[in-house]
Amino acid sequence: MIDTDVITNYIPLFVDGFFLTVKIGWLGILLSFLIGIIASAVLHFKVPVLSAVVKVYVELFRNTPLLVQLFFIYYGLPVLGFHVSAEGCGIVGLGLLGGSYMTETIRSGLDAVPPSQTESAIALGMSRPQVFWMIILPQAFSTSVPALVANVIFLLKETSVFSAISLMDLMFTAKDLIGLYYDTTESLFLLVVFYIIILLPVSIAGTVIEKKARYKIFGS
């Protein structure tokens, strides 16, 4: 049976872990969007040399586990003389992993925008960057909302490996408490509840945004 007293005692600890997970998760996701937008633009415009770099990056990060990437950043960078906090590592690691997924998603959205859109915008005197930010990217986002939301949810779930680099996130809190007090049921229950609190709003917001984006361009 679940012991409600234990739950009440543990909640503050989980709240701390919750905030850390949310903070690192969303900063990492923000970074992944930045990387994704820039890298997908490089691919879309077939920028020489950089395109090859982006392709290697995408393959590398999509085909290695986040845990391995985190270890690499956490233990590898100091060897090279860079000192990054555990939080910094989490954000960068998630950002790089997410960036590789976002790049592919946004790029397929960009490629789906008809070239005639670019031409008519260019014909109006718009500059290349204006065309990209105002015409192509918004349309690419509209068509890729479902895939982008799926990426965001995937990345939020991936935060659960952060405990491996001793970040006191939700997973760490749960493991820690189980190890110390053996209240496995209560800890796992709270773990599930807090992850749902993080993910459910994203899922709902995603559906709403998807509807809105689709409505503009496709009507339904």
Add this chain to the structure above:
Amino acid sequence: MNREKEVLKIEHISKGFDQLNVLDDISLTVHEGEIIVIVGPSGCGKSTLLRCLNGLEAVDDGHVYLGEETVNPSVKNITRIRERIGMVFQSYDLFPHKTILENVTLAPMKVQKRKRAEVNEEAKKLLERVGLSAKMSQYPRQLSGGQKQRAAIVRALIMHPEVLLFDEVTAALDPEMVREVLDVMLDLARQNRTMLIVTHEMAFARAIADRVIFLDGGHIVEDSDPGEFFTLPKTDRARKFLNTFTFDTVNKEI
């Protein structure tokens, strides 16, 4: 308006794609207020010619001048030059994520840095003039082809271009919508706009043109006034081309 003023000057331009020579030594001068209709068989390079005129396509040889400025995708101020040349395409190419009003006001605000209030006011006037007042806050997908094309014309007009290029703007439309778009262009003609029009609507061409250019095999084969071109074309090729638009009455076997 000054009929002597040269708005657009095309000097010996050539343009090819890979092995294919599309335009071969074309020269043409467009004067202020002049309406030139360009006709010719499919694939003869009409679109390519228009696209060279606003620097969407680079010429291989020769020069295009808008007033004093050279038009070429590689010149530094090409975006400033394109502001001064309006272009309307066959497929409208409105921005699907923006309302009709936003489609029209985007470039004047972002490219010409004009004030929103002033641009909105002009956009409303222009949209009203083409009968789209009721559609301003709708998205392109909610409009018919003819309405979309009228909106696309307004989107070009609001930039106050010195010359307007129309590339088969009615070719994608259902027959009953062709007229409403041509009427808008006739209205522009009455306002003495400088226009280059590529079209397959021969009756319209005859009515609106000051000059008809017949393009074939990469050359300007004829450059005549419309009365002459449509009744007594100088060349065999033009005659053959015009014949593709006429039909003899069918005499049924008894």
